[in-house]
Amino acid sequence: MTWLDLLAGKALNRELPAREEALAVLVSGDDELLDVVAAAFRVRRHFFGRRVKLNYLVNIKSGLCPEDCFYCSQRAGSSADVLKYTWLKTGQVVASASAGVAGGARRVCLVASGRGPTDRDIDRVCDTISAVKSRHPDVEVCACLGLLTDGQAERLRDAGTMAYNHNLNTSGGHYSDICTTHEYADRVSTVTAAREAGLSPCSGLIAGMGETDEDLVDVAFALRALSPDSVPVNFLIPFEGTPLAGQWALTPQRCLRILAMVRFVCPDSEVRLAGGREIHLRTLQPLALHVVNSIFLGDYLTSEGQPGSADLAMIADAGFTIEGATPSAPPDALAPAEIAPADAFAPAASLTPSTPRPDLVHIRRRGPGTTLPPNT
Ligand code: SF4
Numbered sequence: 001m002t003w004l005d006l007l008a009g010k011a012l013n014r015e016l017p018a019r020e021e022a023l024a025v026l027v028s029g030d031d032e033l034l035d036v037v038a039a040a041f042r043v044r045r046h047f048f049g050r051r052v053k054l055n056y057l058v059n060i061k062s063g064l065c066p067e068d069c070f071y072c073s074q075r076a077g078s079s080a081d082v083l084k085y086t087w088l089k090t091g092q093v094v095a096s097a098s099a100g101v102a103g104g105a106r107r108v109c110l111v112a113s114g115r116g117p118t119d120r121d122i123d124r125v126c127d128t129i130s131a132v133k134s135r136h137p138d139v140e141v142c143a144c145l146g147l148l149t150d151g152q153a154e155r156l157r158d159a160g161t162m163a164y165n166h167n168l169n170t171s172g173g174h175y176s177d178i179c180t181t182h183e184y185a186d187r188v189s190t191v192t193a194a195r196e197a198g199l200s201p202c203s204g205l206i207a208g209m210g211e212t213d214e215d216l217v218d219v220a221f222a223l224r225a226l227s228p229d230s231v232p233v234n235f236l237i238p239f240e241g242t243p244l245a246g247q248w249a250l251t252p253q254r255c256l257r258i259l260a261m262v263r264f265v266c267p268d269s270e271v272r273l274a275g276g277r278e279i280h281l282r283t284l285q286p287l288a289l290h291v292v293n294s295i296f297l298g299d300y301l302t303s304e305g306q307p308g309s310a311d312l313a314m315i316a317d318a319g320f321t322i323e324g325a326t327p328s329a330p331p332d333a334l335a336p337a338e339i340a341p342a343d344a345f346a347p348a349a350s351l352t353p354s355t356p357r358p359d360l361v362h363i364r365r366r367g368p369g370t371t372l373p374p375n376t
Contacts, residue, residue: 056100
């Protein structure tokens with residue numbers, strides 16, 4: 001029996017691995033990469049079969065945030081040329097959410113920039129969530145509005161919100177290196193408040209921000225301690241105009257190891273391949289489907305993903321099936337998006353796995369907050 005067999009066996013029993021075992025995944029060599037993926041796939045298949053859950057992001061308030069999260073294109077002082085707009089109208093949110101649902105999304109994630117909502121903001125978001133639920137009673141609505149104060153999670157729940165997202169992002173020890181305007185403990189408190197209010201906790205991380213392997217294991221273990229139902233794993237999109245511009249520390253192979261480590265630590269959580277997958281995993285994206293059981297369809301908050309049709313084709317080609325919703329044509333009001341050209345994510349010549357790829361970062365110019373239809 002190999003060390004990976006032992007690790008997969010623990011995960012199948014929902015047993016927490018030893019820190020050394022999680023670290024061993026991160027330092028495993030390229031010769032072992034497919035063995036690592038195969039071991040993680042055993043766990044993924046046991047808990048989730050070959051299903052892939054599609055989630056759809058709607059950025060309902062973009063940019064102009066007073067916080068200084070170093071990785072974020074919407075932060076205070078960011079000169080990234082991202083879309084900036086205040087709260088979308090309910091009809092705009094419902095239209096975008098409907099496009100995602102038509103594309104096969106089972107969950108719609110409504111995200112707003114900012115430190116956290118005021119009670120008036122909660123009024124507005126609750127109205128919007130009620131409208132989305134009224135149009136799509138079976139779709140899961142997740143809210144991501146920042147730090148919550150007393151009673152806000154309960155009000156979101158009562159309006160029909162199913163889940164609340166608030167990522168830990170990195171380890172407690174590394175947190176002050178990526179943000180100075182709030183603390184790691186604030187984030188833990190909000191995830192805890194969401195859970196206590198009966199919302200499904202969604203909390204994950206961002207890799208590629210200068211953290212060590214120990215930091216990655218720390219944040220994975222911290223997430224496990226919070227028992228999130230969903231764990232989004234993001235890979236840093238190093239936007240020009242942010243403090244982390246130019247940080248291209250990830251390779252496709254490292255991304256796969258990070259995803260596998262998270263799968264072993266959080267075996268029965270929905271592990272979601274989130275932002276940055278196109279630019280860091282690139283042609284290895286389909287391999288990641290053997291580890292994760294969830295992705296975002298189409299675009300991200302401030303950057304464009306590959307065409308939604310390419311997401312669906314990738315899932316089908318890799319032999320996986322979409323969970324829940326049946327894809328259908330988008331509504332008439334939402335004509336096919338002017339999606340990024342087919343070669344927008346194409347490989348360039350003379351590359352190694354560690355070649356920086358700023359050419360693959362595309363600021364979002366369609367969908368919510370624009371006159372162009374979304375990418376689904
Ligand atoms: S609080 Fe949210 S929107 Fe604001 S800078 Fe941090 S991550 Fe970006």
